[in-house]
Every structure is written in structure tokens, then in C-alpha cells.
């Protein structure tokens with residue numbers, strides 16, 4: 001019996017057998033053969049990260065696969081290997097060294113890498129993901145050893161389909177793609193943005209249980225406007241300014257259709273860290289022809305809405321009773337604002353235009369108001385309310401008196417003492433979200449939010465902060481990061497074989513996440529459940545997303561399983577070593 005029907009061979013136009021080594025169809029207690037051809041030496045087995053087990057190859061496996069003598073005599077269990085690796089990683093004090101060690105492990109022993117990541121998620125997420133992945137991207141050229149993922153540059157124009165065929169996997173279910181122009185809050189890192197798709201897909205597997213072989217990280221290189229990188233002798237990308245306009249659009253179009261041709265209709269394409277002048281357009285252009293999801297717009301919106309829904313237990317009232325002020329009106333800011341307004345409309349039945357009125361945004365030029373409408377980008381226009389022009393966040397806070405302040409500016413230290421004190425002066429419990437990544441770009445720290453509000457703020461941030469003690473009470477900041485959403489969301493989409501992403505699926509994901517927060521969490525000031533239970537959380541999110549896809553008639557994997565949570569859990573990749581006998 002099949003363990004999981006995730007691999008949708010029927011939908012892949014080129015066909016190909018995804019389950020080459022019976023990994024997908026074999027249950028954990030069944031041995032599998034890593035070989036489809038007979039070999040004279042197991043040396044290449046040891047060098048294949050997908051099948052390597054290091055010193056854990058048993059005596060019988062060493063005999064059966066020509067490994068005798070290629071390994072020292074000891075046989076170590078995976079648990080002991082994990083303990084050893086964790087000891088080693090903890091010895092590195094510099095976060096980037098930990099990142100390099102983890103990537104080294106991913107490149108040599110994939111299952112051990114995922115075992116570490118799954119078992120130590122709170123400790124290792126900041127290593128393979130934000131904040132350290134940001135520094136890794138900045139220095140990617142200098143630390144580059146082995147290539148990960150697929151690079152599609154302007155040189156591949158006209159040959160993108162051929163380039164995709166060079167990827168060793170014939171069946172792919174999720175692609176995370178960036179063009180490197182807005183990497184976290186660090187700006188244009190060009191081709192070195194590859195660290196982001198690689199990191200996001202590691203989370204798809206560790207947090208959402210999507211098998212690594214089904215995940216493809218891609219970086220589109222159209223040049224960079226980052227002078228520092230253009231002058232860096234170790235830069236790995238095209239040494240030219242960014243292509244724009246027709247040249248950019250044509251490359252992206254060729255890419256999108258080559259993906260569909262090579263991997264079929266149902267490959268989920270997750271856009272990540274594109275600059276907003278391309279992100280909104282790409283999502284709009286391809287959402288009717290492809291299965292596309294923008295993590296920065298949609299995933300962020302779902303995770304923040306989940307935090308807001310759960311925070312209402314502490315703040316009181318409904319979403320419609322609150323006043324929201326955003327610093328930053330780009331992908332994250334307007335994406336979140338849109339989903340909040342949509343959810344309020346679902347709740348009160350009023351038109352979305354009316355429910356936008358309590359939601360205000362500030363961009364680099366000040367409060368978004370109707371007198372600025374003509375010069376605003378389209379995605380900001382719905383937020384141009386009647387108000388006199390205001391510059392400076394502090395003045396906007398004083399005028400709007402928000403109950404909830406959300407930072408999505410990409411600029412650190414913008415929530416000053418005066419701003420947090422103001423929020424605390426007119427709110428019993430101010431909710432402050434400093435969402436910009438990495439930590440250096442956070443609008444304020446956990447310590448600042450708690451001390452400046454005299455322990456009254458509820459605080460969540462995009463990158464993690466340690467718990468903070470204030471006047472004898474320990475506050476646990478939440479990590480409002482789309483990492484809570486996209487792995488479970490993607491799993492739900494794949495499970496259902498959904499052909500499109502729909503806002504209803506985002507709302508379902510938000511509610512599934514919010515419902516995982518318990519009284520015990522609220523007592524510590526948490527509005528998100530701990531990441532330690534993330535696989536269970538992802539299974540619940542996946543189940544709700546899949547259920548919504550079925551309800552909306554978007555699902556193609558029929559019939560609908562009776563118990564979607566159980567289905568999601570069954571589908572999840574386990575990093576435990578398989579027996580190769």
C-alpha cells in the first residue's frame with residue numbers, strides 16, 4: 001500500500017518515476033535498495049547525500065554495498081551521530097560558522113541534516129533561516145563550496161527548458177524562486193539570494209514534511225544593482241546591472257512556461273523576495289495560469305492574521321474594533337492589510353472598502369492619504385484614506401492612535417522609545433509587531449517593547465528574540481514569520497492536488513494556526529504556539545488548507561480523504577535512516 005500519494009506522476013508531463021528507490025511507497029520498516037544498477041564499489045553511495053549514512057551503515061550493508069574498508073570499523077547509530085553533530089555545532093560561536101556546518105551536513109548526509117533540524121528546531125531555525133541566512137547571502141560568494149539549487153540567468157534565455165532538465169529530479173512539487181532583488185530587509189543581493197530558496201525549502205521538508213527530492217530551489221539572475229557585489233571578486237552572479245522591462249518579463253515568462261512544461265500543472269511555484277515592483281505583477285499575471293503563491297505577500301499575511309486572531313483573546317474585541325497602523329506599505333504591509341480587511345468582511349459582511357477604514361499605512365514619504373493617490377503604486381491606492389498629510393511615524397501614531405502597530409519597513413530601530421511609550425499611553429495592552437528581517441532590521445527589540453511599555457506590550461517579531469524578564473515576569477516573544485505558514489500551506493495544496501491558490505485557503509491557514517495557541521501560551525504573552533510542535537501545527541494547517549481546496553472545487557486528488565490531519569501526517573517525510581538491504 002502506498003504510504004502517501006504526494007508524488008503526482010500523472011501530472012508531470014515528462015513523466016519519470018519520482019519514487020526511484022521505492023522511498024515513497026515503502027513503509028519505514030521495509031528495506032529499500034539505493035541501487036538500480038550493480039556497482040563494484042560503494043564509494044559513490046557514501047558520496048551521495050541522499051543515501052549516505054556515514055558511520056551508520058551496518059555490517060551487512062557494508063558487505064552488500066561494497067563499503068567494506070571504506071569506513072572505519074565502528075558502527076554509530078543515527079542518534080549518536082546527531083548528538084555528535086549538535087555538540088560540534090554548539091562549539092561554533094559565530095552564527096555563520098554554524099550555518100556553514102549545517103550546509104556542509106546537508107550536502108553530505110541529507111537525512112542527518114533533517115533529523116537535526118526537526119529535533120532541534122528552535123535552536124537551528126535561526127541558523128539555517130533568519131537571521132543567519134541573511135548574513136550567509138551577503139557572503140554567499142566567499143563561503144560558496146558546492147552549488148545548491150538551480151541558477152537560471154540571462155545566459156540561459158531560450159534554453160530554460162533544457163536547463164530545467166539538468167536538474168536530477170524528474171518529479172518536483174514545490175519550487176521556491178527568487179530573483180534576489182529584496183532579500184529579507186537587506187536589499188538587492190543578486191544571485192547570492194540563493195540562500196533564501198535553499199533555506200525556505202529546507203523548512204518545507206523539516207517543518208512541513210515535504211520530501212527533499214520534491215523541492216527545487218531556483219535563483220533567476222538578471223544582474224544586480226548592488227555595487228558592492230559587482231565589485232566583489234568572489235561574487236557568483238552575472239556582473240551587470242539588472243535587466244528590466246521587456247528583457248526581464250520575457251525571461252520570467254519563458255521560465256514560468258518551461259516549469260509547467262517540465263513539471264506539469266500542479267507544481268507549486270513560491271515567489272520569494274522579489275522587489276515589490278515585480279512581485280505584485282508576477283502574482284497577478286500568473287495566478288490564472290499557474291499554481292503560484294507569493295510568500296512575502298500571502299504567507300506573511302496569513303501568519304500575521306493568525307497572530308492577530310489569537311491576540312484578540314488578550315486584547316479583547318473583534319478585529320473590526322481595532323485600529324491598525326503599519327510602518328511599511330510594500331508586499332508584507334499591504335498583503336497583511338488586505339487579508340485583515342478580507343477577514344473582517346467575512347465576519348461582519350460589510351464591503352471590504354468600508355473595513356479598510358481602520359487600517360492605515362505609512363511609507364517612506366509618510367502616511368498614505370488621498371491627496372497622494374495619483375502618485376501611489378497600485379497596491380497602495382486602496383489604503384489612501386481621507387486625512388491631512390503626515391510625515392514621520394511618531395506624528396502618525398499621535399494622530400491615528402492605533403491599538404496595533406506593525407513594522408514591515410525593512411528598516412531597523414524605527415519603533416523608538418517615544419513611539420512605544422505613546423502606544424502604551426493610550427492602550428492598556430498595545431500589540432507591537434516588528435516584522436522586518438533579519439534581526440538587525442527589526443523595528444525594535446523584545447527588550448525595548450517590554451521595558452518601554454512597562455511590561456504591558458504583546459510583542460512578536462519576524463526574527464527570533466530570546467524570552468525577556470521584566471520585573472520578575474518572563475515574557476516570551478512570538479516569531480511572526482511566514483515559516484509558520486508556508487510549509488503547512490504548501491503541504492495542504494499538494495495533498496489536495498489544488499490547481500490554484502485562493503484567499504479562502506489563506507484564511508483557513510490563519511485560523512488553523514491561531515487555534516493551536518493555548519491558555520498556557522497566553523499566560524506567557526505568546527500569540528503563536530511554540531515552534532517545537534511545528535510538524536503537528538503544519539499537519540493541522542495542511543488539513544484545513546486542503547479541506548478548503550476541496551470545498552472550493554479546486555482539489556484534483558479525489559476522493560477527499562476522510563481524515564485530512566491523518567493524511568497529512570502520513571505524507572510527512574521522516575529523516576530516519578532506511579535499511580538498504
Ligand SMILES: NC(=O)C1=CN([C@@H]2O[C@H](COP(=O)(O)OP(=O)(O)OC[C@H]3O[C@@H](n4cnc5c(N)ncnc54)[C@H](OP(=O)(O)O)[C@@H]3O)[C@@H](O)[C@H]2O)C=CC1
Pocket residue numbers: 182183184185186275276295296297300303327328329330331332333362363364365407408409410411435436437438441461462463480481482483
Ligand atoms: N516576518 C515575516 O514573515 C516577513 C517579514 N518581511 C520583512 O518585511 C520587510 C519589508 O518587506 P517587503 O514588504 O517585502 O518590502 P517592500 O520593499 O515591498 O516594502 C517596504 C516598505 O517600507 C517602506 N519604507 C522603507 N523605509 C521606510 C522608512 N524609513 N520609513 C517608512 N517606511 C519605509 C517602503 O516605502 P516606499 O514604498 O515609499 O519605498 C515600502 O512601503 C523586510 O525586512 C522583510 O524581511 C517580509 C516578509 C515576511
Ligand SMILES: CC(=O)C(=O)O
Pocket residue numbers: 130183184185273295296436437462481482483
Ligand atoms: C520571512 C521572509 O519571507 C522575509 O523576510 O522576506
Ligand SMILES: [Mg+2]
Pocket residue numbers: 184272273295296
Ligand atoms: Mg521572504
